[in-house]
Amino acid sequence: MPIDWNGLAYARSQMGISLAFHIVFAAAGVALPALMVIADITHRRTRDPEYLLLSKQLAKGTSILFAVGAVSGTVLSFELGLLWPRFMGKFGESIGLPFALEGFAFFTEAIFLGIYLYGRGKVSPGMHLASGIAVAVSGAASALFVTLVSAFMNGPGGTDPIAAMASPSWPYQVVHVLLSCYQATAWAMVAIAGFILLRNPTRTLHRKALALALPMACLTALVQPLSGDRSAKHLAVAQPLKLAAAEAHLHTGGRAALHVGGIPDLETGEFHGALPIPGGLSFLAFGDFDATVTGLDAFPRDEWPPVLGVRTAFQVMVGAGSAMALAAIAIIVAVMRRRRVPDSRRWLLAFVALGPLGFVSLEAGWLVTEWGRQPWIVRGLMRTADAVTDFPYKAGAFWLFTIVYVFLGVAVVYLLAKQITAADKPHESAGPAHVA
Amino acid sequence: MSPELLLAGAIGVALALYFLFGGADFGGGVWDLLASGPRAAAQRRAIAAAIGPVWEANHVWLILVVVILFTGFPPAFSTISVALHVPLTLFLVGVVLRGSAFAFRSLDMSGHRGQQRYGLVFSMASTIAPVLLGTIVGALVSGNIRVQDGLVASGFFAPWLAPFPLAVGAFALALCALLAATYLTVETSDPALREDFRRRALAAAIAVGLTALVAFVLAGDGAPRVRAALAARRWSWPFHLLTGAAALTAIAALATRRFRLARVAVAAQTVLILFGWALAQYPYLVVPDVTVQSAAASARTQRLLLLALAAGLPVLVPSLVLLFRVFKSSVREDRAP
Numbered sequence: 068m069p070i071d072w073n074g075l076a077y078a079r080s081q082m083g084i085s086l087a088f089h090i091v092f093a094a095a096g097v098a099l100p101a102l103m104v105i106a107d108i109t110h111r112r113t114r115d116p117e118y119l120l121l122s123k124q125l126a127k128g129t130s131i132l133f134a135v136g137a138v139s140g141t142v143l144s145f146e147l148g149l150l151w152p153r154f155m156g157k158f159g160e161s162i163g164l165p166f167a168l169e170g171f172a173f174f175t176e177a178i179f180l181g182i183y184l185y186g187r188g189k190v191s192p193g194m195h196l197a198s199g200i201a202v203a204v205s206g207a208a209s210a211l212f213v214t215l216v217s218a219f220m221n222g223p224g225g226t227d228p229i230a231a232m233a234s235p236s237w238p239y240q241v242v243h244v245l246l247s248c249y250q251a252t253a254w255a256m257v258a259i260a261g262f263i264l265l266r267n268p269t270r271t272l273h274r275k276a277l278a279l280a281l282p283m284a285c286l287t288a289l290v291q292p293l294s295g296d297r298s299a300k301h302l303a304v305a306q307p308l309k310l311a312a313a314e315a316h317l318h319t320g321g322r323a324a325l326h327v328g329g330i331p332d333l334e335t336g337e338f339h340g341a342l343p344i345p346g347g348l349s350f351l352a353f354g355d356f357d358a359t360v361t362g363l364d365a366f367p368r369d370e371w372p373p374v375l376g377v378r379t380a381f382q383v384m385v386g387a388g389s390a391m392a393l394a395a396i397a398i399i400v401a402v403m404r405r406r407r408v409p410d411s412r413r414w415l416l417a418f419v420a421l422g423p424l425g426f427v428s429l430e431a432g433w434l435v436t437e438w439g440r441q442p443w444i445v446r447g448l449m450r451t452a453d454a455v456t457d458f459p460y461k462a463g464a465f466w467l468f469t470i471v472y473v474f475l476g477v478a479v480v481y482l483l484a485k486q487i488t489a490a491d492k493p494h495e496s497a498g499p500a501h502v503a
Numbered sequence: 504m505s506p507e508l509l510l511a512g513a514i515g516v517a518l519a520l521y522f523l524f525g526g527a528d529f530g531g532g533v534w535d536l537l538a539s540g541p542r543a544a545a546q547r548r549a550i551a552a553a554i555g556p557v558w559e560a561n562h563v564w565l566i567l568v569v570v571i572l573f574t575g576f577p578p579a580f581s582t583i584s585v586a587l588h589v590p591l592t593l594f595l596v597g598v599v600l601r602g603s604a605f606a607f608r609s610l611d612m613s614g615h616r617g618q619q620r621y622g623l624v625f626s627m628a629s630t631i632a633p634v635l636l637g638t639i640v641g642a643l644v645s646g647n648i649r650v651q652d653g654l655v656a657s658g659f660f661a662p663w664l665a666p667f668p669l670a671v672g673a674f675a676l677a678l679c680a681l682l683a684a685t686y687l688t689v690e691t692s693d694p695a696l697r698e699d700f701r702r703r704a705l706a707a708a709i710a711v712g713l714t715a716l717v718a719f720v721l722a723g724d725g726a727p728r729v730r731a732a733l734a735a736r737r738w739s740w741p742f743h744l745l746t747g748a749a750a751l752t753a754i755a756a757l758a759t760r761r762f763r764l765a766r767v768a769v770a771a772q773t774v775l776i777l778f779g780w781a782l783a784q785y786p787y788l789v790v791p792d793v794t795v796q797s798a799a800a801s802a803r804t805q806r807l808l809l810l811a812l813a814a815g816l817p818v819l820v821p822s823l824v825l826l827f828r829v830f831k832s833s834v835r836e837d838r839a840p
Binding site: 127130131133134135137138139140141142144145147148149152153155156157158159160161162163164166167168169170171173174175177178179180181182184185186189190201227228229456457458459460464467468471475478479482486 | 555556557559560562563565566567569570571573574575577578580581582583584585588589591592595596598599600601602603605606607609610653654655659800801803804807808811812814815818819822823825826829830
């Protein structure tokens with residue numbers, strides 16, 4: 068399918084890049100404070116100075132990621148109007164409440180992060196810890212409120228502000244999104260600790276970082292598939308077109324097969340090179356191998372989302388999620404057998420390889436949700452093409468933000484890499500540890 | 504009071520707070536850019552120490568402004584977003600670069616070179632952003648943004664790329680610089696450094712006066728409706744007298760080194776300027792085609808939004824008070840780098 072690089076495509080690309088960029092930082096902003104607080108509490112319990120150092124390093128990471136997340140989030144709140152003024156003119160009042168509440172959550176997150184980062188020694192230890200907890204809680208609350216808006220756009224429960232806030236898919240989406248934030252961040256931390264231990268196996272600090280992140284990584288990896296299953300069953304009823312697109316399921320019918328991998332042919336409904344599981348899709352959607360699953364053919368073609376893209380993203384998400392779930396089981400078995408965190412070279416290599424999968428599946432899952440909503444900006448109520456701005460120079464704005472985000476992305480990776488390699492040098496960790 | 508007036512008032516209050524706090528952060532960047540003399544490095548350190556713990560929170564006022572605007576007055580948000588797409592986009596790029604460069608600078612360990620690189624981005628972006636913000640305000644009051652049948656009919660450049668909005672931009676920049684320099688006199692314990700910021704505050708106060716005068720003169724052609732309101736409503740002259748008194752108090756307090764008084768006076772001056780602008784602009788959100796009443800959301804949305812704001816305040820206010828008590832209540836010792 069040729070891409071029509073008209074203004075709409077530029078506007079969608081700008082929104083897409085802004086969101087894809089922002090959600091990495093937003094997810095880390097939800098989960099890193101939780102890990103930072105866990106390290107802090109462990110230090111208070113064990114009096115082990117390395118946990119203090121760990122919580123300080125996590126706080127530093129949080130401060131960079133939160134800053135970039137905050138400014139990119141500010142851009143998004145304006146972009147809603149800059150790119151989709153007709154959507155905001157019509158539905159701004161429907162989605163305003165969760166955004167207002169999110170604003171307050173964001174406020175508390177920013178305030179207590181300031182106190183946590185700069186207030187060590189200026190406020191009492193109890194107040195300091197409470198500030199860290201406030202950051203973690205308000206980060207999760209922010210994610211919840213923003214996801215309510217996504218739930219509205221994907222399947223509006225009504226345009227009244229209260230009804231819009233409680234759109235039917237909100238519980239499924241909120242649980243799935245929150246889990247994904249903790250999962251992605253914890254697996255990334257597992258990978259970083261694994262990477263440092265590969266280079267320097269004697270670093271006890273990073274052994275502790277690994278032990279801190281692994282429980283969260285394993286727990287979320289095991290619970291997330293259950294949440295995904297509930298979401299899929301909800302979609303089968305509430306948004307059957309999105310599920311059909313995610314599975315490239317063309318023909319409505321019973322005993323629908325699940326296809327793993329391969330390339331679908333959207334004219335015939337055949338798959339090339341896929342592994343078929345007969346009745347698998349019916350079971351996935353309704354818990355019954357013979358249930359009828361609505362296919363793409365039940366909908367007019369001009370309402371289809373970009374099926375190939377949605378299915379690819381869905382396969383990536385499920386594949387990465389399954390890999391992390393299997394790894395979690397293997398890790399738990401290994402821990403139970405050895406009574407300690409597995410840290411042989413082979414395990415560390417596996418951690419490094421698996422670590423990025425959390426963010427990969429988070430981005431892929433976001434694509435499934437929002438590509439799967441197309442061609443609607445609010446499903447059934449307004450098409451994306453009807454929402455876009457009349458501003459004629461959309462390409463210019465797109466390139467400007469793309470360049471800024473590429474620059475920021477490179478700078479963040481560079482800075483975090485420096486932070487991590489600096490922490491890798493044993494002598495640097497000695498200072499603060501003695502202070503404690 | 505009707506709900507749409509309360510919401511418009513909430514936008515005004517949030518904007519004033521954004522200016523008082525976030526504006527001072529921008530001003531800090533201006534003085535970082537203009538740091539000079541034997542204590543240039545110490546000036547930059549004092550600015551960074553003052554901004555560090557609070558800038559993230561100061562920044563959220565802007566988000567609150569945007570959210571109240573698009574929830575309470577959706578068509579106004581949509582009109583502003585279309586008509587001022589270019590300056591808003593440039594302003595956002597400034598916000599992004601400023602915030603991230605500041606965070607990067609405080610964590611970069613590549614030494615002096617890296618610090619300088621991020622510092623320059625931070626200070627340049629801090630200087631450009633308030634000019635754009637002022638320009639946006641100037642365009643909103645100019646009367647040159649026209650809407651026909653719900654569509655913006657006045658183009659994407661002419662309403663803001665004009666002498667009056669740009670003069671308001673310069674005025675906003677001067678005001679941010681004044682706020683920052685005055686706050687900084689209270690936030691340093693080093694007498695020499697305090698003198699540096701005092702001189703800068705006095706210079707900025709003069710710049711505020713000059714740019715205000717230029718903007719007022721240009722408003723004759725550039726924003727006739729609002730200028731008429733500023734000159735001729737029942738409240739306008741007492742209001743100007745009050746604002747002028749605050750400005751003179753600030754200058755006198757700076758001249759006589761009563762820094763805490765100067766801080767209060769400068770803050771009062773800023774709030775009076777913003778409220779004077781808001782009163783002169785009322786009932787318009789975008790002069791002359793979008794009013795508070797014509798753009799208001801449904802009565803139910805307005806009530807719910809007011810409820811949400813009322814629910815948020817009991818969390819927000821004590822948290823903010825705590826933040827400022829921890830970091831701003833006493834003069835901080837200047838720490839060595």
